[in-house]
Amino acid sequence: MAIATVNPATGETLKTFDALNAGEIEDHLVRADQAFQEHRTTSFGYRKERMLAAADLLDADQDGIARTMTTEMGKPLAQARAEAAKCAKTMRWYAHHAEELLADEHPDPADVSDSGAIRAVVRYRPLGPVLAVMPWNFPLWQVVRFAAPALMAGNTGLLKHASNVPQTALYLEELFRRAGFPEGCFQTLLIGSGAVEDILRDPRVVAATLTGSEPAGRAVASTAGDEVKKTVLELGGSDPFIVLPSADLDKAVRVGVTARVQNNGQSCIAAKRFLVHQDVHDAFAERFTARMAALTVGDPMDEHTDIGPLSSEQGRSDLEELVDDAVHRGATALCGGRRPPEHGAGWFYEPTVLSGITDGMRIHREEAFGPVATLYRVADLDEAVRLANDTPFGLGSNAWTRDPDEQQRLARDVQAGGVFFNGMTASHPGIPFGGVKRSGYGRELSGHGIREFCNMTTLWYGPED
Known part of the structure; x- marks a missing residue:
C-alpha cells in the first residue's frame, strides 16, 4: 500500500511519501537506542515538564491537526477536534500520575524475612525502544495512549503508522520534539508493513504494541514470540449492546446510535450487535431505526455532518459484502444498506440497520467496520449472554439494565475486557483498556498500561556482615 494522503471524501490523492530505505531505518534505530540510554536516567519531573509542554502544544494545534486527520481518514471534524483534546488530557494525566504509578513497592519485611532478606523492593524500570504499529481510525489517540505512558516510563518509541495517515504520523514526531524530548525519543518510521518484521527482530527493539486487524496482530505476535519479546495487542471487536426491560429506553436508543456510528462506525469498541429483550424489542427497533435513518451523511469538514466517508474504497467494499451476504441470506435492511446516491465521489455508506440475523x-x-448495526431479538437474559459471547472477539460490551442482579450476572458472564452499564463504552486514561479472545491481550491506559513496558525488578537486600 502506498504511503499517501488520499482524501476519502473525494478519492483524490493529495500527497505521497517515499518509504524509508534500509540505511534510513538503521539511522532511526541507532537514534532510538541512544536516546533510550539517556532518557531512562531522567527524572519523572523532567519527563513531566516535557509531556505537559506537548499537551499545551497539542491544544494550540487542535484545529490544524483535526483538519489533517479529517482529510486523511474522513472522520467528522468535530470528532477530530475531540480526539485531539482527549490526547492532550491523557498526556496531562500521565504527566501527573506516572511517578506514583511507578513508585517503588515495599513488601512487608516480616513477609519476606524467611527468604533471608532484611528488606525487598519492587522497582519499575523502562525496557527500551518499543515499536508501535498503529491504525488509521483514531490516528492521534491510538498513538498517544501508547506514547504518553511509554515516554513517561522512560522508554523510547518507534511509530509505524498506517500508510494512509502519514501527515498525522509525522506531526506526532514533531510534537514530541517541539515539547523538548531529546532527539530520537519518539520517531515516525514511514515504512510499509513488509518492513515491520526485520525491525521487530532487531535486538535494539525490545517490545511491540499493535492496534489493528487480527491478521496483523498474529504476524507481530508470531515474530515477537520467536524473538521472545513482549507484546500488547488490541485487535478487532464485535461488541454487544444488550438492552433489557428495565432500561431507560430513550437513553439507550440515543446512546446506541452514537455508539454505533462514532468515527463513521469505524471503531473497535463501537456497539455493533444490538441484543434487545423481546419485551422492548419493537419499541427499541422503531426508535433506533428512525434515528439512524435521520443521520446526515456528507462532507466531514461540514460541522452539520454526522457521518463522513469510510477511510478507503476497500473498507467500503468489505462492508458492502457483509451487508449483501446478510440480505441474500434473509436479513432485512430496516434502513440504509447502500451507497448514498447523492454522494458519487468518495467512499460513503448509508447508516444501516439489519434485522433477522442468523x-x-x-x-x-465478522466485524462490520462502518455504520451498520445488527439487531437481534432475545427471549431472556440467558439468551442475551449466549449471543453476547457467540463471537471470536471480546473487546468491549454495553448493557442497559437497572436491575442489580442482572448487572452482576452480566459482569460475571460476558466475555469481554469491559462491561459498561447504562452508558457508552469508551476509553479513559484512568481505566484499563483491552480485550480477551481474538481481541488481543495486555492492557493500555491506567497504571496497568504504563507497567506493560516496564521491567518489574526485584531488589533483595540481605543482612550486612
Whole structure:
C-alpha cells in the first residue's frame, strides 16, 4: 500500500511519501537506542515538564491537526477536534500520575524475612525502544495512549503508522520534539508493513504494541514470540449492546446510535450487535431505526455532518459484502444498506440497520467496520449472554439494565475486557483498556498500561556482615 494522503471524501490523492530505505531505518534505530540510554536516567519531573509542554502544544494545534486527520481518514471534524483534546488530557494525566504509578513497592519485611532478606523492593524500570504499529481510525489517540505512558516510563518509541495517515504520523514526531524530548525519543518510521518484521527482530527493539486487524496482530505476535519479546495487542471487536426491560429506553436508543456510528462506525469498541429483550424489542427497533435513518451523511469538514466517508474504497467494499451476504441470506435492511446516491465521489455508506440475523451470515461472526448495526431479538437474559459471547472477539460490551442482579450476572458472564452499564463504552486514561479472545491481550491506559513496558525488578537486600 502506498504511503499517501488520499482524501476519502473525494478519492483524490493529495500527497505521497517515499518509504524509508534500509540505511534510513538503521539511522532511526541507532537514534532510538541512544536516546533510550539517556532518557531512562531522567527524572519523572523532567519527563513531566516535557509531556505537559506537548499537551499545551497539542491544544494550540487542535484545529490544524483535526483538519489533517479529517482529510486523511474522513472522520467528522468535530470528532477530530475531540480526539485531539482527549490526547492532550491523557498526556496531562500521565504527566501527573506516572511517578506514583511507578513508585517503588515495599513488601512487608516480616513477609519476606524467611527468604533471608532484611528488606525487598519492587522497582519499575523502562525496557527500551518499543515499536508501535498503529491504525488509521483514531490516528492521534491510538498513538498517544501508547506514547504518553511509554515516554513517561522512560522508554523510547518507534511509530509505524498506517500508510494512509502519514501527515498525522509525522506531526506526532514533531510534537514530541517541539515539547523538548531529546532527539530520537519518539520517531515516525514511514515504512510499509513488509518492513515491520526485520525491525521487530532487531535486538535494539525490545517490545511491540499493535492496534489493528487480527491478521496483523498474529504476524507481530508470531515474530515477537520467536524473538521472545513482549507484546500488547488490541485487535478487532464485535461488541454487544444488550438492552433489557428495565432500561431507560430513550437513553439507550440515543446512546446506541452514537455508539454505533462514532468515527463513521469505524471503531473497535463501537456497539455493533444490538441484543434487545423481546419485551422492548419493537419499541427499541422503531426508535433506533428512525434515528439512524435521520443521520446526515456528507462532507466531514461540514460541522452539520454526522457521518463522513469510510477511510478507503476497500473498507467500503468489505462492508458492502457483509451487508449483501446478510440480505441474500434473509436479513432485512430496516434502513440504509447502500451507497448514498447523492454522494458519487468518495467512499460513503448509508447508516444501516439489519434485522433477522442468523448464525449462517458472515456479519454474525465478522466485524462490520462502518455504520451498520445488527439487531437481534432475545427471549431472556440467558439468551442475551449466549449471543453476547457467540463471537471470536471480546473487546468491549454495553448493557442497559437497572436491575442489580442482572448487572452482576452480566459482569460475571460476558466475555469481554469491559462491561459498561447504562452508558457508552469508551476509553479513559484512568481505566484499563483491552480485550480477551481474538481481541488481543495486555492492557493500555491506567497504571496497568504504563507497567506493560516496564521491567518489574526485584531488589533483595540481605543482612550486612
